[in-house]
Amino acid sequence: MTPALLVSVAALIFTVASFWWLQARRGKLIMSSIPAFSGYVATDRRLGVRLPILLYNTGARTRLVDELRLVFPPWDDGHAQWQTFHPTLKPESxxxxxxxxxxxxxxxxxxxxxxxxxxxYAFGPVLPEPVETLCRVEARLDGSSAWTVVGSFTLYLxxxxYPDRFIxxxxxxVPCDGxxxxxxxxxxxxAATRGLDAPWRDGKGPIVGGREGTIV
Structure with a gap:
């Protein structure tokens, strides 16, 4: 191979690789951290959680998010289905x-x-324990039926x-001041009011203060 041909081949490889990298490469979806959330325990034995899901596409090709779900590995059948999109994180009346x-x-x-x-998340007759709970967000992407983990975090339940209010x-x-x-x-x-089992109940200290919210 002559030097001129070698240079031409190298230039062609570089051009094709650059095009693939800039225009055709499929990247991963990366989820940012979850600094805040809104949550409540509904009367129909469901835990409702609203999260700010920020996903970044590292590649050049468009990715399609077909569906998201919130998974609680410590809980049996701990899959929370997505329901609705909202304009803000904070619930408004x-x-x-x-x-x-x-x-x-x-x-x-x-x-x-x-x-x-x-x-x-439908939790049934047993109310989840209000503790630090490991979660992960999974997505179905680009028409696939498989679930892909896009991020993990700890949810500070x-x-x-005030679990009966959407706050x-x-x-x-560290919790907020107050x-x-x-x-x-x-x-x-x-749990006692709604006839739910709470095997974790230990009667730890009283709750003080008040906070407005939407009763659910």
């Missing part, structure tokens, strides 16, 4: 909190898309001091 049914959406290459997604909470080890260190008392009372 009246028409300010309009919802749309969750559905497929695209994420263009090297772009990020935010969706405020409400998930619901223990911050839900926004900080999702971190929030109690333990919410076992409130959750235990809720």
């Amino acid at each position: 009246g028409d300010g909190d309009t919802a749309d049914f969750a559905g497929p959406y695209p994420i263009d290459g090297r772009r990020a898309v935010m969706r405020f997604v409400k998930f619901t 223990g911050h839900m001091a 926004t909470y900080r999702n971190s080890v 929030e109690p260190e333990s919410t076992y008392s409130t959750w235990s009372d809720l």
Whole structure:
């Protein structure tokens, strides 16, 4: 192979590789952290959680998000299905909190898309324990029936001091100012009121203070 031909072949390989990298490469979806969430325990024995799901497409090709689900590995059959999209994370009363049914959406290459997604989990007769709970977000992508993990995080259910109200909470080890260190008392009372089993009940300290919210 002559030097001129070698240079031509190298240039062609570089051109094709550059085109693939810039225009055709399929990337991964990466989920950002979850700094806050909104949650409540509904009267129909469902846990409702609204999350800010920000997904970034690392590749050049558009990826299609067909469906999302929230998985709780510590819980039996712990799959929370997506239900609705919302304009904000914080629930609003009246028409300010309009919802749309969750559905497929695209994420263009090297772009990020935010969706405020409400998930619901049917927990049955046993109320979940209000503690740090490992979660992961899974997605069906590009028409596939397989589920792909796009992110994992810890959901601080223990911050839900008023589980019968749809309220926004900080999702971190340290609760917001004014929030109690333990919410076992409130959750235990809720279990007793609604006839739910709470095997984790231990009667930890009382809940103090008040907070407005939408009763659900």
